Amino acid sequence: MKRHERMNALLELLGERGRVDVEEAATALEVSAATMRRDMDALAEQQLLTRTRGGAVLSSVAYDLPIRYKHAHRSEEKEAVAQAAARLVERGDVVGLSGGTTTTAIARALAVRPDFAEAGPQPHLTIVTNSLNIANELAVRPQIKIVLTGGVAHSRSFELVGPFSELVLQQISVDLAFIGANGMDPVMGATVHDEAEARINHLMAERARRAVVVADSSKIGARCFARIGGAEVFDTFITDGGAPEQAVREFTDRGLKVVTAGTVDAG
Structure with missing residues (x-):
């Protein structure tokens, strides 16, 4: 991973967690602790994070959102997931998108689909989202109707x-x-x-005829603080081809259809 990609990945980790220590970040990004300290120091000089004893926290100033979304960590895997997800969408659909780097990739995949870009008197697709950056990117597409939920902007995830x-x-x-x-x-x-965020994501999934959770395979096995839901909310889980076979079987046994992008038809 090149240095600028690694720094963007570090900022993504901070965007998700708010705080990371050196060893945690070094393990996540597969570099040495010394390299991670240098990266943190460089980003601190740019006022994009604040160094702490043994780690870093987000800067008190909410900086450039696109830093998080331009060069996402594991971008190839996220793009594979996005393409598989986009293939499920049909012309005329109303699609809900939560925030995040993977759903941002889905939004971009939908935006460039030729059947959604054709000129016409009515929009070919409606996107409902609580993500400021997704709405910002798609608002310039006249053939996609954007419905942005109201609410209070979360400073880390937008x-x-x-x-x-x-x-x-x-x-x-x-x-x-x-x-x-x-x-x-x-x-x-x-x-x-x-x-x-978990509460809004759960509600958006409940309002859908079909709810799909999207995450690259590095997220499999991880448990975070707030639960959105499992098979009682979602019917499909789209991930990339790096998903462990045992985990795929466990998800399937619990009632989720698992699509591993690039190896299984998403239809």
Whole structure:
């Protein structure tokens, strides 16, 4: 991994967790602790994070959102998941997208599909999202209708959460919802680090005719603080081809259809 990619991956970790220590980040990004210290020091000089004893926390200033979303860690795996997810969408669908790097990749995959880019009197696709960056990217696409939930902007994920988001979601129905997760465990199901995000993600999944959890294989086996749900909410889990066979069997045994992008038809 090149240095700029590694730094973006470190910022993504901080965006998800708020705080990481040197050893934790070095293990996650597969580098030495000394390399991670140098990266943290360099980002601290740019005021993109604040160094702590043994680690780093997010800067008190909310900096450039695109830093997190331009060069996501494990971008090839996320792109494979995004393409598999996009193939499930049909013209005229109403699609729910939670925030996150994988769902951002799905939004981009949908935006460039030729059948959604054709000129016409009506939008070919409706996207409902609580993600500020997804709405920002798709708002310039006249053939895609964007519905942005209200709410309070979460400073780390740029997702809208809270009662206003819930009020909007309670009044709508979507055909497909793609929900990102920071952890995906056969027992706990999909989890994220923040309870407010988990609540909105759960509600968006409930409002869908079909709810799909999307996460690259590095998230399998991880359990985060707040639970979104398992097979009682989702019917499909899309991940990449690196998913362990044993884990795939466990998810399947618990009622989830598992699509490993690139090796299994997503239809």
